Amino acid sequence: xxxxxxxxxxxxxxxxxxxxxxxxxxxxxxxxxxxxxxxxxxxxxxxxxxxxxxxxxxxxxxxxxxxxxxxxxxxxxxxxxxxxxxxxxxxxxxxxxxxxxxxxxxxxxxxxxxxxxxxxxxxxxxxxxxxxxxxxxxxxxxxxxxxxxxxxxxxxxxxxxxxxxxxxxxxxxxxxxxxxxxxxxxxxxxxxxxxxxxxxxxxxxxxxxxxxxxxxxxxxxxxxxxxxxxxxxxxxxxxxxxxxxxxxxxxxxxxxxxxxxxxxxxxxxxxxxxxxxxxxxxxxxxxxxxxxxxxxxxxxxxxxxxxxxxxxxxxxxxxxxxxxxxxxxxxxxxxxxxxxxxxxxxxxxxxxxxxxxxxxxxxxxxxxxxxxxxxxxxxxxxxxxxxxxxxxxxxx
Numbered sequence: 001x002x003x004x005x006x007x008x009x010x011x012x013x014x015x016x017x018x019x020x021x022x023x024x025x026x027x028x029x030x031x032x033x034x035x036x037x038x039x040x041x042x043x044x045x046x047x048x049x050x051x052x053x054x055x056x057x058x059x060x061x062x063x064x065x066x067x068x069x070x071x072x073x074x075x076x077x078x079x080x081x082x083x084x085x086x087x088x089x090x091x092x093x094x095x096x097x098x099x100x101x102x103x104x105x106x107x108x109x110x111x112x113x114x115x116x117x118x119x120x121x122x123x124x125x126x127x128x129x130x131x132x133x134x135x136x137x138x139x140x141x142x143x144x145x146x147x148x149x150x151x152x153x154x155x156x157x158x159x160x161x162x163x164x165x166x167x168x169x170x171x172x173x174x175x176x177x178x179x180x181x182x183x184x185x186x187x188x189x190x191x192x193x194x195x196x197x198x199x200x201x202x203x204x205x206x207x208x209x210x211x212x213x214x215x216x217x218x219x220x221x222x223x224x225x226x227x228x229x230x231x232x233x234x235x236x237x238x239x240x241x242x243x244x245x246x247x248x249x250x251x252x253x254x255x256x257x258x259x260x261x262x263x264x265x266x267x268x269x270x271x272x273x274x275x276x277x278x279x280x281x282x283x284x285x286x287x288x289x290x291x292x293x294x295x296x297x298x299x300x301x302x303x304x305x306x307x308x309x310x311x312x313x314x315x316x317x318x319x320x321x322x323x324x325x326x327x328x329x330x331x332x333x334x335x336x337x338x339x340x341x342x343x344x345x346x347x348x349x350x351x352x353x354x355x356x357x358x359x360x361x362x363x364x365x366x367x368x369x370x371x372x373x374x375x376x377x378x379x380x381x382x383x384x385x386x387x388x389x390x391x392x393x394x395x396x
Contacts, residue, residue: 059096059097059309060094060095060096060097060102060104060309060311061094061095062092062093062094063092063093063094063095063101067162067165067166068093068166070161070162070165071162071163071165071166071270071271072085072271073162074162074163074270075118075122075270075271078119078121078122084118084119085116085117085118085271089116090105090106090107090109090115090116091103091104091105091106091115091116091312092104092106093271093274096311100276101173101274102274102275102276102311102312102313103116103271103274103275103276103311103312104309104310104311104312105306105307105308105309105310105311105312106308106309107308108305108306108307108308109302109305109306110302110305111302111303111304111305112301112302113301113302114287114289114299114300114301115284115299115300115301115302115306115312116271116272116299116300117289117297117298117299117300118269118270118271118272118297118298118299119295119296119297120288120295120296120297120298122269122270122298123267123268123269123298124146124150124160124163124267124268124270125265125266125267126141126142126145126146126149126226126230126265126266126267126268127141127142127145127265127266129265137265137266138201138204139201139223139226139227139230139266139330140201140204140205140208140219140223140226141208142223142226142230142266143219143222143223143225143226144208144212144214144219144222146222146225146226146268147214147218147219147222148212148214150164151164151222163268163270166270166274167225167229168225170221174224174332175228175331175332175333176224176332176377177224177227177228177328177329177330177331177332178194178197178198178201178202178328178329179198179201179202179205179220179223179224180220180224180377181198181377182377183199185377185378185381186198186199188378188381189381189384189385190353190359190360190385191325191351191352191353191384191388192350192351192352192353193325193349193351193352194325194328194329194384196351197325197329198329201223201329205219205220205223224332226266227329227330227331228330228331228332229268229273230266230267230268231266231267231268231269231273231286231298232265232266232318233265233266233267233288269298272286272298272300275300275312275313275314276311276313276314277313277314277315277316277322277327277331277335278313278314278315278335279315279322279327279335279337279338279339279340280337280338280339281313281337282303282313282314282315282320283302283303283304283306283310283312283313284300284301284302284303284306284312284313284314285300285301285303285314285315285320286298286299286300286314287299287300287301300312300314316330316331321340322338322340323338323340323341323344324338324341324384324387324388324391325344325384328380328384332380333380334380334383334384334387335387336387338387338391341387341388341391342391342392342393344391345388345391345392345393346393353388355392356389356392359385359389361385362389363386363389363390366382366385366386366389367386369382370382370383370386
């Protein structure tokens with residue numbers, strides 16, 4: 001069994017502690033009732049290799065690259081134990097007509113069907129679940145661990161190379177988040193909340209690069225990988241670092257014996273992170289299957305019927321809810337359709353621009369600049385501003 005220093009196997013590490021693990025806020029399912037649907041509370045997913053619009057293409061080209069085949073073969077190593085991903089059993093990685101990579105159905109699925117799954121031993125933890133902390137794990141913290149435990153660890157690099165080699169690079173499949181922007185470009189977003197988030201992350205990046213002696217450029221890009229590709233889950237732990245099934249079971253018998261809390265944890269999920277995002281028309285969601293068993297699974301369930309050759313999509317974000325602020329901050333793109341923006345703006349708050357009149361430019365002015373052919377980061381600034389301005393609820 002691998003220890004953390006050589007790249008821990010996520011649930012194998014928990015099993016090493018002889019304890020029962022529990023996850024929230026993932027949807028939890030039983031393999032004995034595959035049609036059971038529980039609303040997911042999926043964390044920020046890394047998703048696929050490109051931003052998608054809400055129209056799902058029906059044609060694609062199978063990805064037969066060596067790196068993808070190596071990943072599939074790596075996951076199939078578990079098949080002899082009754083585990084692993086069988087890419088021929090209903091899904092495959094492919095490219096749409098625009099060159100974006102995603103996951104496609106190779107057979108029809110009914111609502112509630114398990115589309116594909118990977119054993120939990122395949123998950124790469126980005127934090128030590130036995131270390132109890134009151135602080136929420138940031139994506140920069142996860143990036144430090146990703147570099148130290150996996151990417152820069154020679155033994156772990158060999159073990160996980162089949163997965164690591166499928167990850168995006170700066171040269172391909174890279175949509176820069178505001179971490180890579182200048183302060184002036186960030187200020188042009190105008191929206192107080194995302195400006196604060198972007199500047200805080202840039203500050204944390206600089207501080208942790210200095211503290212850990214990691215190259216700033218490598219930590220910056222690892223932060224983008226963690227933000228755009230990891231799933232955020234919660235585990236229930238006591239002060240001794242033991243992971244408990246539920247708070248109730250942990251307190252059973254002697255409530256004074258344990259201080260129980262929920263702790264955030266980020267994980268990378270090979271193969272499943274090929275799935276792209278759709279805000280309004282996703283057709284599946286992430287589940288944790290059989291969490292009470294040693295051979296738990298991370299799986300994708302259909303939320304509606306899916307035809308053969310259709311792309312499989314999920315909605316990124318906590319509870320499958322991600323506004324345009326979150327999509328830009330963590331994934332580097334803006335989607336034309338996103339019903340959550342209107343709900344967010346309706347709620348308002350101190351870090352929100354309360355009405356369309358609160359912006360320095362009009363919607364028409366931003367649209368004209370976009371139509372003039374603005375490129376690079378400023379194009380995303382304008383896409384964000386136009387998307388938010390279109391999303392204000394009608395005046396009552």
